Structure formats: C-alpha cells, structure tokens
Amino acid sequence: MMATLKGRRAMAAAPSTQFYRIKQAGDKLVDGFNQLGRQANFYASTLRSLGDAFVRYKGETIRLLAQMGLGSGALALIGGATVVIGFLTFAGGTVIAIQGYSTLSGIGVEALSGFVSAFVNVRIVAPLVAAIGLAATIGAGATAQLGAMRINEEIDALEVMGIRSVAYLTSTRLVAGVIVVVPLFCVAVIMAVVGTRLSVTMTYGQSTGAYDHYFKTFLNPLDLIWSFLQVLFMAIVIMLIHTYYGFTATGGPVGVGEAVGRATRTSLIMASFVTVAVSLAVYGQNGNFHLSG
Amino acid sequence: MTDTAKKPVRAVGSFYALSLDTLLAIPRRPFAWRELVVQTWFVARVSLAPTLMLVVPFTVLTVFIVNILLTEIGAADYSGSGAALAIVTQTGPVVTVLVVAGAAATAMCADLGARTIREELDALRVMGINPIQALVVPRVIAATIVALLLNGCVTIFGLAGGFLFSVTFQHVTPGAYAGGLTLLIGLAEVATATVKSALFGMSAALIACYKGIAVGGGPQGVGNAVNETVVFSFMALFLINVVATGVGVEVAK
Numbered sequence: 001m002m003a004t005l006k007g008r009r010a011m012a013a014a015p016s017t018q019f020y021r022i023k024q025a026g027d028k029l030v031d032g033f034n035q036l037g038r039q040a041n042f043y044a045s046t047l048r049s050l051g052d053a054f055v056r057y058k059g060e061t062i063r064l065l066a067q068m069g070l071g072s073g074a075l076a077l078i079g080g081a082t083v084v085i086g087f088l089t090f091a092g093g094t095v096i097a098i099q100g101y102s103t104l105s106g107i108g109v110e111a112l113s114g115f116v117s118a119f120v121n122v123r124i125v126a127p128l129v130a131a132i133g134l135a136a137t138i139g140a141g142a143t144a145q146l147g148a149m150r151i152n153e154e155i156d157a158l159e160v161m162g163i164r165s166v167a168y169l170t171s172t173r174l175v176a177g178v179i180v181v182v183p184l185f186c187v188a189v190i191m192a193v194v195g196t197r198l199s200v201t202m203t204y205g206q207s208t209g210a211y212d213h214y215f216k217t218f219l220n221p222l223d224l225i226w227s228f229l230q231v232l233f234m235a236i237v238i239m240l241i242h243t244y245y246g247f248t249a250t251g252g253p254v255g256v257g258e259a260v261g262r263a264t265r266t267s268l269i270m271a272s273f274v275t276v277a278v279s280l281a282v283y284g285q286n287g288n289f290h291l292s293g
Numbered sequence: 294m295t296d297t298a299k300k301p302v303r304a305v306g307s308f309y310a311l312s313l314d315t316l317l318a319i320p321r322r323p324f325a326w327r328e329l330v331v332q333t334w335f336v337a338r339v340s341l342a343p344t345l346m347l348v349v350p351f352t353v354l355t356v357f358i359v360n361i362l363l364t365e366i367g368a369a370d371y372s373g374s375g376a377a378l379a380i381v382t383q384t385g386p387v388v389t390v391l392v393v394a395g396a397a398a399t400a401m402c403a404d405l406g407a408r409t410i411r412e413e414l415d416a417l418r419v420m421g422i423n424p425i426q427a428l429v430v431p432r433v434i435a436a437t438i439v440a441l442l443l444n445g446c447v448t449i450f451g452l453a454g455g456f457l458f459s460v461t462f463q464h465v466t467p468g469a470y471a472g473g474l475t476l477l478i479g480l481a482e483v484a485t486a487t488v489k490s491a492l493f494g495m496s497a498a499l500i501a502c503y504k505g506i507a508v509g510g511g512p513q514g515v516g517n518a519v520n521e522t523v524v525f526s527f528m529a530l531f532l533i534n535v536v537a538t539g540v541g542v543e544v545a546k
Contacts, residue, residue: 144520
C-alpha cells in the first residue's frame, strides 16, 4: 500500500484520486517557491563570479560592452541602445513639455515650465524611461542571445570545454551592462531636458531666458546623482533577471521568444519597484525639496 | 553597403504593407471569430497581473512627486487633481502600453515566429487560407480591445492607489482628494486617454505580427524578433504618445 502511494507521488503527471485539485495547487505553490530559490542561487553565483569576469574574461567583457552600446543585428542599423534610449527620453521630455505647459498655462504660471523640467525630468522621466529602454534593448537582447545558446546546447558545450558558463556568459554581461549604463544615463538626462526645452521654447514660444532661469534655479545636482544611482541599481536588477531567463530557456525557438517576453515583463515590474523604493528612501516624506529656498 | 542602407527602408515599407493588408482584411469574410475570442482571452490573461503589479509603483511614484510639489506651495488639498491629471493622461496609457507591448506582443511574436520557421504559414497559404485574415486580424483586434479595457483598469487602480498613498502616508484629507479629482480632468481627457490606449494596443500588435511573420534563422532569429518587437513597439508608442498628447491638449481646450 505504502509503496503504491509513493509510486504515485513520484509520478507527477498521474492524477491522484484524493484532493487532486488541492494537491495540484499546492504543487504549484511549492514549485513557485523553488523557482525563487533557483533564481536566488543563480544570482548569487553570478555575483560571486564577478571577479572572473574582470580577470579571466576581460576580452569578452569588452566585446559585450561594445555590442551593448551600439547594438547588434537589426538594432545596430538604427544605432543600438544609445539611439533607442535617447529617442525614448526625448519623447518623454516632449510629453512633459506639452502636458506641463498646458496645465501650467491653465493657472497662468507657464513661466515655471523650466522648473517642471528640472523637477520631473530628473526625478521620474530620465531614470524610469532609461530603465525601460535598458530592459527593452540590452536586457531583451541578452535573453535572446543566451536563450538561443541554451537551445543550441552551446552552453553545455562551454561547460564541457571547461569554461565556467556563468562567469563567461552572465557575469560578463552584468559587468558590461552596469558599465554601459553610465554613458546611457547621461544621454537619457540630456535628451529628456533638451526635449522639454525645445518644445517649450520653440513650439510654445516661451523666451529661452525665462525658461533657463527657472530651470537653473531649481535644478538640484544632488537629485541628478540620486537618479543616477537609481538607474545603476535598476541596471543590475535588469541584467540579472534577463540573463536568468535566457540562461534557463527551454522548449525550442518559441521557448526563446517566450523567455524574452517573460524577462521583459518581470524586469519592468522589478525596475519600477526599485525606483519607488529608492525614491522613498532618498527623498523621504517631505521630498528634500524647497520651492521658496 | 547599399544593402545595409536599404534594409531599414525595406522593413518600414513591408510593415506598412502588412498594416494595409490587415486593415483591408478586417471586413472580409469569413471572420476568425473563434481565434478572436481565444486571443482576447490570452492577451487579457497574460496582461492583467503584470498591469496591476506595474500600476502600483508607477502610481506611488507619480503621486509622491506631485504631492511633494503641492504640499510645498500649500495646495495639498489639490492632491486629487494632480493625481488625476498624472494618472489619467499619462500613467494609465503608458502602463497599458508597457504591459501590452512587454507581455502580450512578445508572446504573439514568439508564437507567430515559431509558426513561421516551422513553415506553418506557408502550409496555410497552400491550403488557400490567408494567414493575415486567419491569424493577424484577430490578434490585432484582440490587442486593441484589451488595451482599451486595461486602460480603464489601470486608471481605477491608479486613482485608488493614489488615494491610499496620499491619505495614509502624506496626510491629505480624503474628501479633498476625492473632490479634486474632476477639477482638471473631464470627458475630453478621458476620451483622449481611451483613444490613445486603443492606438497603442493596435500598433503593438501590428509590430509583433510583422516581426513574427518576417522571422528567419532558428531560435536566435525568434529571440531577436521578440527583442526587436519590444524595442520598436516602445519607440512607436512613445512617438504616438507625443502626438496624441499634443492633439488631446488642443482638443480639450
């Protein structure tokens, strides 16, 4: 009797007779929990091998750095992550200009558009949109590459050749992603600010002097540094999530595609949670902000 | 060299052609009702949970920043107006976009891409079935409908989340928050946001279907196609957002 029960339990596919649905739900829960453990394990080993990425696989890290900045495949034709993130933040800045200017002019203080740019672009638009761009270009690209390598059994081949696959493939990508985010963030901030300024001064015809005065008065350099640190954090989270989903892709070509989708979804959610956590921690309840000086 | 220069232009051209074909195929019979229902359910299923997960941090962030500003100028009572403005006009449609493009469009592209490299689409054509009519049209319509509905969900959850956050953490009067909601936002803004999210859903699905049908070269090809779907749909959506916001602001005046 015991033996048959055990046999049934071992065969996951065979339905058991008693409380089948409850058992299935329980299995799902346990599986999700194990999945979390496997992810944490993977992240720990990626972080542990960071040294190897610097010392042993320097060439690979530099190669990835170049590839991430300027893109590969069809993305290289339009300029890679740099151009995509620049474009996204430029559009974000333009939207802030349109919405902000029209709302402010409703109460007659459109002169403060420069202030809105210094406040909203630096604190929300640049870090969030840069993170979205990172997840879409560099992150999803990494998932696609690693997933294809996994499906083609290239990762197993690396292991057979005695190369540490985690260090060689994921730690190098993490390092390259974090390094490449520095110039990308600069592009993001500049494009967001330029986007707002161009729309306000050229489309709406506000004088550049008034705009620049309020922009410079309210631009807080410390905010810029915090938002840079935010993006750095998000880059780490995004690269870890995307490499995990690529590294563990299963189920042929469609599996690779699904892994890319799942990774993008997860990393967007995690990145916005990181933004909120860092914002609340950094700016505090009163927002570290003084309009009247 | 000329080939690399021509490639993006060709891609834009064939994307345009696919969009026109899809538009023309919508009224043609037989309409793929069963596929439409299946796809709508699928898009809604994969999008709902990420939407709710994404709307919370986005709302908290915007409401937090807006409230800091309002408290500083002594207008914390208008917190509801600021939150409604930010959530209805921007956060709602943008979160909808991110989810529809990141969750639904990627899955569509992966599915169609896998069918393309297994030559299932060629098989359909041989059997006299137009793949655009049978597969692309229902997907595009499904994504449009779900984006439209998700926008409503996001807005409601956003406003409720903003209420909880403002009242419990930033000590805004609950009545003032609720009372201020309709101060800056009226029918025109809500209508603009609705149209915006429908446009977002449609373009994300069109890009996904185009990239899925044009895929080539095994697993790496499918992975790249999905990656490009995400990138191009985000770019298209931000572009549409700029234009639609501009038009919406002018219309609402």
